[in-house]
Amino acid sequence: MERGELPKRQPRKSELCDHCALPVPAGLVRPRGRQFCCAACEQVYAIIGELGMDHYYDLRDRFPGQKQPAVHRGRDYAEFGDKTFEELYVREVADDHHRTELYLEGVHCAACIWLVERIPSFCDGVIGARLDLGRSRLVIDWDPRCISLPAIACRLDSLGYPPHPFRGAQGEAAAQRERRDLWIRVAISGAVAGNVMMISFALYGGLFHGIDPTVHRVLRSAALLVSIPALVWGGGWFIRSALRALCNRRLHIDLPVSIGIIAGYAHGTWNVLRGEGDLYLDSVTMLIFLLLAGRLLERGQQRRAAEAAELLHTLAPSRATRIDRSPDGQEFESEVPVEALLPGARLRIRAGETIPADGVVCTGRSELDRSLLTGESRLVPIGQGDRVEAGCTNVSAALEVIVEQVGEESRIGKLLAAMEESARRRAPVVRLADRIAGVFVGAVLLAAVATAVIAARIDPTTAIDRTLALLIVTCPCALALATPLAVSAALGRAARRGILVRGGDVFERLRTPGIVWFDKTGTLTDGQLRRADWIGDSELELAVLAIESESHHPLARAFLPTFVGSIPRATSVGALEGGGITGTVGGNEIVIGSPRAVLAATDATPDHPLARSAEAHAREGSTPVLVARNGVLSGLAIFIDGLRDDSLDTVRAWQNRGWQVGILSGDDPAVAQAIGARLGLDPERCLGGVSPEGKLAQIENDLAAGSKTVMIGDGVNDAAALAAATVGIAIGGGAEAALRAADAFVLDRRLAGVAELLAGAARVIVTIRSNLAFSLLYNAVGASLAIGGVLSPIVAAVLMPLSSLTVVTISWRARTFPEPAARGPVSSGPSTLPAHLARADHMSQTGHLSQAQTGEVRTCP
Amino acid sequence: MSVIYVLLPVALLLGTIALLAFIRAVRTGQFDDLDTPPWRMLTDDEGVESQPREEPTPPSQEAEL
Numbered sequence: 001m002e003r004g005e006l007p008k009r010q011p012r013k014s015e016l017c018d019h020c021a022l023p024v025p026a027g028l029v030r031p032r033g034r035q036f037c038c039a040a041c042e043q044v045y046a047i048i049g050e051l052g053m054d055h056y057y058d059l060r061d062r063f064p065g066q067k068q069p070a071v072h073r074g075r076d077y078a079e080f081g082d083k084t085f086e087e088l089y090v091r092e093v094a095d096d097h098h099r100t101e102l103y104l105e106g107v108h109c110a111a112c113i114w115l116v117e118r119i120p121s122f123c124d125g126v127i128g129a130r131l132d133l134g135r136s137r138l139v140i141d142w143d144p145r146c147i148s149l150p151a152i153a154c155r156l157d158s159l160g161y162p163p164h165p166f167r168g169a170q171g172e173a174a175a176q177r178e179r180r181d182l183w184i185r186v187a188i189s190g191a192v193a194g195n196v197m198m199i200s201f202a203l204y205g206g207l208f209h210g211i212d213p214t215v216h217r218v219l220r221s222a223a224l225l226v227s228i229p230a231l232v233w234g235g236g237w238f239i240r241s242a243l244r245a246l247c248n249r250r251l252h253i254d255l256p257v258s259i260g261i262i263a264g265y266a267h268g269t270w271n272v273l274r275g276e277g278d279l280y281l282d283s284v285t286m287l288i289f290l291l292l293a294g295r296l297l298e299r300g301q302q303r304r305a306a307e308a309a310e311l312l313h314t315l316a317p318s319r320a321t322r323i324d325r326s327p328d329g330q331e332f333e334s335e336v337p338v339e340a341l342l343p344g345a346r347l348r349i350r351a352g353e354t355i356p357a358d359g360v361v362c363t364g365r366s367e368l369d370r371s372l373l374t375g376e377s378r379l380v381p382i383g384q385g386d387r388v389e390a391g392c393t394n395v396s397a398a399l400e401v402i403v404e405q406v407g408e409e410s411r412i413g414k415l416l417a418a419m420e421e422s423a424r425r426r427a428p429v430v431r432l433a434d435r436i437a438g439v440f441v442g443a444v445l446l447a448a449v450a451t452a453v454i455a456a457r458i459d460p461t462t463a464i465d466r467t468l469a470l471l472i473v474t475c476p477c478a479l480a481l482a483t484p485l486a487v488s489a490a491l492g493r494a495a496r497r498g499i500l501v502r503g504g505d506v507f508e509r510l511r512t513p514g515i516v517w518f519d520k521t522g523t524l525t526d527g528q529l530r531r532a533d534w535i536g537d538s539e540l541e542l543a544v545l546a547i548e549s550e551s552h553h554p555l556a557r558a559f560l561p562t563f564v565g566s567i568p569r570a571t572s573v574g575a576l577e578g579g580g581i582t583g584t585v586g587g588n589e590i591v592i593g594s595p596r597a598v599l600a601a602t603d604a605t606p607d608h609p610l611a612r613s614a615e616a617h618a619r620e621g622s623t624p625v626l627v628a629r630n631g632v633l634s635g636l637a638i639f640i641d642g643l644r645d646d647s648l649d650t651v652r653a654w655q656n657r658g659w660q661v662g663i664l665s666g667d668d669p670a671v672a673q674a675i676g677a678r679l680g681l682d683p684e685r686c687l688g689g690v691s692p693e694g695k696l697a698q699i700e701n702d703l704a705a706g707s708k709t710v711m712i713g714d715g716v717n718d719a720a721a722l723a724a725a726t727v728g729i730a731i732g733g734g735a736e737a738a739l740r741a742a743d744a745f746v747l748d749r750r751l752a753g754v755a756e757l758l759a760g761a762a763r764v765i766v767t768i769r770s771n772l773a774f775s776l777l778y779n780a781v782g783a784s785l786a787i788g789g790v791l792s793p794i795v796a797a798v799l800m801p802l803s804s805l806t807v808v809t810i811s812w813r814a815r816t817f818p819e820p821a822a823r824g825p826v827s828s829g830p831s832t833l834p835a836h837l838a839r840a841d842h843m844s845q846t847g848h849l850s851q852a853q854t855g856e857v858r859t860c861p
Numbered sequence: 862m863s864v865i866y867v868l869l870p871v872a873l874l875l876g877t878i879a880l881l882a883f884i885r886a887v888r889t890g891q892f893d894d895l896d897t898p899p900w901r902m903l904t905d906d907e908g909v910e911s912q913p914r915e916e917p918t919p920p921s922q923e924a925e926l
Binding site for chain 1: 863865866869872873876877879880883884887888890892893894895896897900901903904
């Protein structure tokens with residue numbers, strides 16, 4: 001067969017999406033033509049073709065990386081043109097040159113960089129675009145006379161990269177200055193260390209082969225001169241940090257480091273001036289450089305976690321639909337940024353949207369998902385006059401709401417303030433290295449005094465030399481590197497497993513067991529209602545499925561996944577007064593809905609066995625749905641918020657390490673008890689009906705009682721407790737407030753990550769300990785040589801880097817967060833975090849908005 | 862006079878120039894993003910020119926080949 005004329009990209013399998021190259025779901029595979037895994041990919045593919053940017057696909061194939069389906073919101077981004085938005089986020093470089101920074105969802109590979117940065121070539125008026133792939137951040141420059149920001153935003157959205165305003169700009173500037181400052185200090189210390197080493201080599205050569213005394217003196221003076229910048233910029237950093245700790249009456253590992261550095265410089269200067277004695281400057285400058293480089297690495301890893309949290313914050317709803325009245329009495333809607341909302345404004349909140357401010361419903365009936373705010377797993381019906389709170393999700397139908405409190409005045413704002421307050425009050429952890437530092441400083445100073453006194457009696461000429469040599473060689477280079485290196489290696493590995501940890505102290509806080517509280521809704525359970533039980537015949541079940549498949553209500557979707565096979569067609573589907581849905585299937589008229597609504601719609605009495613059963617289930621905290629056929633009660637479905645697959649294993653993992661596990665839930669006490677029973681927990685530790693403030697109080701009680709307390713949660717209602725706890729761990733995909741409060745968070749809503757974090761923390765501590773042991777051993781050897789007076793600068797020059805090298809090796813070889821063999825790497829592409837985040841958002845927040853637009857069907861209690 | 866008196870200042874001067882260049886690079890933000898540049902340089906010269914899209918061959922025609 002002749003295969004030569006096949007198109008270039010033929011080897012691609014036909015069932016891969018033509019846009020994102022992910023497999024196409026079986027139901028969407030077309031007999032011929034282009035294949036797409038979703039509608040968004042198809043739209044984006046068409047637009048890239050129209051723009052003549054097909055080269056994107058060549059690049060995508062040439063630089064294989066992470067794959068991710070396109071995200072396409074199809075919004076008009078009108079709020080990007082609002083005055084408040086411009087004041088907050090847009091910088092006017094010149095009249096014809098504006099600049100802003102946007103967070104782009106969906107960028108994930110080298111081809112994305114290429115496509116996004118080519119925007120000026122096909123979008124007139126855009127002057128420049130520069131993408132930071134690791135942080136998914138785009139700096140875009142445009143001419144406001146030619147194009148508006150909403151138009152650019154729409155263009156980005158159409159390419160599959162929905163933009164969001166970047167909200168962390170202020171904190172970012174300070175952090176950036178600090179980061180650059182550390183880089184410069186590392187650079188200066190490195191340059192000095194290299195040059196001093198070069199000069200020292202000449203001096204070592206002279207030691208063995210003889211050297212002209214003048215050259216010797218010049219070289220030593222040069223070494224001292226060259227090393228001064230390292231003392232000022234590198235050493236100064238440690239000395240300041242040690243002094244700051246001393247002022248706070250704390251001992252820090254930087255204290256012995258500073259003593260060593262100062263002793264080294266004092267000794268070197270003294271010996272250069274008097275023209276004899278040893279010079280340890282090469283060792284000291286190298287040590288400064290290595291230590292600073294270690295700190296730089298640690299900061300870099302911590303920054304990753306902090307930025308990932310920041311990105312999630314950026315993804316929070318940024319706009320609201322405000323209804324205004326024009327002078328001639330006409331009502332019109334406009335999209336405004338949430339920052340522009342004022343009390344009294346009237347908002348339209350569509351089904352599926354998150355409520356941006358506290359207020360009162362003025363028109364419409366709907367249901368509210370308050371799980372993130374309060375932990376309730378049941379949907380709450382609301383109508384005119386009811387209060388709604390920012391952070392809740394409007395589930396089934398559009399509402400009009402009059403704003404009462406915004407921002408910090410709203411309930412969520414107060415919770416955030418409480419969270420920040422409790423985070424401020426939390427006592428800092430004393431790190432292992434710092435604890436050793438205290439003993440270490442004492443021991444070294446004692447040894448130094450003893451050496452000085454004893455050596456002065458035996459051989460007064462060498463007493464000062466020996467004492468200073470002791471102080472220099474015991475400068476705990478490896479000791480100070482031990483923690484940062486082990487921690488930064490572990491942070492990097494954890495991030496690859498989808499576990500983001502804000503700082504190394506988290507590992508040390510998890511070292512010894514204490515009390516751990518799990519939130520229920522969204523943490524132990526996945527927050528999605530699942531059908532637990534069905535009473536009724538199978539023909540009725542099919543009819544119910546037929547009707548529910550027409551609805552996008554969360555409960556309706558919970559009906560479907562359990563079913564495989566063909567579903568009959570339902571006709572005349574409509575809403576039921578009071579929460580429910582009606583329809584006709586095979587000539588039978590079916591009514592589905594909350595017990596109250598169904599009883600009202602039929603002649604059945606509350607004494608009917610099914611109705612009584614429904615009543616009993618409702619008391620236990622599950623959600624019953626009654627079904628009537630032709631006016632006769634004949635079916636009952638029970639919905640519960642199901643446990644996650646990995647809940648039991650995770651709880652066991654914590655218990656096995658000696659932690660006391662409990663549930664702290666905002667949901668009904670009966671539900672908390674039921675879930676606790678399934679997990680085999682002590683009923684006394686399964687608390688339900690706990691308000692956010694109550695959770696905080698519980699954590700503070702435990703802390704006051706002296707036990708280490710860990711909180712694991714996902715909602716805004718957990719945020720204050722997360723911040724107050726010894727360690728707060730948030731489950732990703734939850735509320736961004738929780739993520740901001742937490743010390744660590746697990747992406748992908750994977751609860752097992754919490755158990756991995758605990759196991760990994762234990763391994764990190766083992767690594768740190770072996771590092772500390774090795775470095776103390778080297779220090780002991782060096783110290784005995786110095787006291788004996790046999791330590792030469794060459795020995796010191798070999799010993800110090802060797803000890804650091806040991807620590808580096810141990811840290812990098814430690815398998816703190818191993819990849820499970822079966823699953824393979826989580827990702828291999830250039831950017832790990834934003835892709836995960838974008839996915840989480842895609843699934844959880846607004847991705848399926850369009851499905852729930854009308855809300856004509858309702859089923860719920 | 863030993864050559865070292867010339868070489869040492871020259872070497873230190875060169876080192877200082879390199880250090881200053883590095884500091885300038887840090888100050889202008891060249892070390893702020895360490896993830897994107899390694900990828901960007903791979904696609905820097907790629908233009909926008911592209912061939913028209915080839916429609917995939919329907920299975921029936923492929924069978925005839």
